[in-house]
Amino acid sequence: MAAPRLFAAAAVSAALVLVPVSAGAAPFGPGAAGSGEKYFPGMGNGGYDVAHYGIKLDYDPVSLALTGRVKITATAKQGLSRFNLDLRGLLVRSVAVDGKAAKWKRTGAQELVITPAKGIPDGRRFTVVVAYDGKPAQINDDPLGSSGWIATSDGAVALNQPFGAATWFPVNDTPKDKASYDFAITVPQGLTAIANGDFLGRKTAKGKSVYRWRMKQPMSSELSMVAIGKYKVLRTNTGGLESYTAIDSALAESGQLKKYDKKTRSVLRWLSGRFGAYPFTSTGGILDEVNVGYSLETQGRPVHDWNMKGKNPPDDLIVHELAHQWFGDSVTPAKWKDIWLNEGFATYAEWMWTEKNGGATAAQQFKQAYSAGPNADVWKGVLAEPGRDHIFDNFVYQRGAMTAHRLRVALGDKVFFGLLKSWLATGKGGTVSTKEFQAFAERYSGKQLDALFAKWVYKAGKPKL
Ligand SMILES: [Zn+2]
CATH class of the missing domain: 1.10.390.10 (Neutral Protease Domain 2)
Incomplete structure (x- = not known):
């Protein structure tokens, strides 16, 4: 994160309760409701490790309603009788574990407690599908600022550092559980939906467009991102590195996207000389008026909260967020x-x-x-x-x-x-x-x-x- 340019508890670890099932059966117990994160005890969970998030969202910027269906692929790190995901607000409609309906309840500020039909053995790969909807609420934390799903004049931008991810998808919200991500984001035709990683394409039908994105490299939830709005977009491919750059169309002036893309590439070339090969398969950046007062190193494609028509952010801000692609995102x-x-x-x-x-x-x-x-x-x-x-x-x-x-x-x-x-x-x-x-x-x-x-x-x- 970088701000200066724009604006001058004890860990929760639920005890492992062993429930003997029958002779020879693996013991099952509840996964912890926290990840041992001292500063944010509710963040993250124990007992499993996420490998992949498949995130499907449908957003209506007029009603502010978000409909989501998220498929999580994870591995049990213990025999699990139940486990938690982090989710703030929103209405859960259904939860399935390995394709079978599971029980769930909501507790605390952000715990979604899931009890599968039967225990998950230690080491087993499993899937969780959560269907949900509602109006996401951004987090306004004094002194850490605004994060999460933030409605803008023409769409929304999701910026998660440090704990905003749970405002828009069910997640193991700790930086230490990295995973790959797929996004399919449906928006009214005429709007663009951007997320992390490689652009896989757009399909439009019946007045709606679905944008698909993929982050193949491991990503912490705090670095995941969605940006929806009326954007001017430039896609380039130089030396095999795809770049996707977007500027709020109300801010963009002719030639600006090209300049921004050129700057991004020259900074990345220089940083690669200092830090080693760029760690991701695509790059770019987003300029949009989000009213949070910071820029963020969202993985593969930084977001700058920006309101200066026709102007790109100063070099040091661009350098800062791109340097984070190595220091913060990859490592x-x-x-x-x-x-x-x-x-x-x-x-x-x-x-x-x-x-x-x-x-x-x-x-x-x-x-x-x-x-x-x-x-x-x-x-x-x-x-x-x-x-x-x-x-x-x-x-x-x-x-x-x-x-x-x-x-x-x-x-x-x-x-x-x-x-x-x-x-x-x-x-x-x-x-x-x-x-x-x-x-x-x-x-x-x-x-x-x-x-x-x-x-x-x-x-x-x-x-x-
Ligand atoms: Zn920073």
Whole structure:
């Protein structure tokens, strides 16, 4: 996420209750109602791992009604007597597990508790189909801002970071359960529906259009996205990389899409040189007026909340969200407390871009950021434990980028950039932690980094150089 350009509990882990069924039968128990996420205890669930979401949506921007049918393919990580999905609001019409009707109930803010007709054995692949409808309600969180399914003047945009996904589909809403996604989105003819990944085509009949999209690479639910509206669209294919770029037709001026596409491609080429091969099979971007005050690194195709007619976002914003395709999307912190691994490096990519283009060097930008007085806000938080309400605070970005720079200084350019490439290649498609990053950096460089991490990552206050 990036904001500055536009606008200046204990883990829930239900005890595993073993229910003896009969001699020799596998034991079954309920999956946990949480995923061990400290900052957002209700997010995610235990007992299974999702491999794929097949999401079918039909949206009417006049009545604001959403009708959904989602097929989840998952693997049981324990014998399951029942399990939870996350879903906020909306009316569940039916639930089936492996094709058989299942019982369900709604509890708490976002728990859909599903009891299949019979227990699911540990290790078994199973499917869940949930049919639902209703008017999705966006989340307005103070201080984390607006997220989820957000109605716009001509459609809707779904932005999920950190916990908006459950406002529009049933989901295991934790960054650590990545899956592939298929989308089929039906909208009134004349509107365009965009999601993550590769565009598979559009069919129009009886006044409605169905747009199909596919994200083949593993994706965290917080990075999934839908954008529906009147868009001007540009599709290009250069060197095998498909790009799909869309601008709200009320904002677009002639030539703007081409410029935006060209910028995206040149930034991706440069980032690939620094970070290694681009991790996805398509790219692009979306400019739309969503009124959330931020840009988001939705996987494969960032969304910029935007209202400046004929203008594209500034380079540093485009660089930031595209850098996240590596730091955040391909390699994703399993827990929200480690979000500096995203924001620090995406911000550092901005510094590097400025340096590359003849502006201030990264060293000069570090010096500038570091010159903040000892009582400045930027020194008040702990990078690896910012606290629930502070995951998007400026210090996560600035102290994060400063930490990246200190690491560069400690290791030297050759080792530092080699480390970044190796870390991203090794972690591709997976989830990580700050501890793993430090251990990896130490192994890669052969240097002991405890002192650097202790000062910059695990303690508040202005570190001594
Ligand atoms: Zn960001």
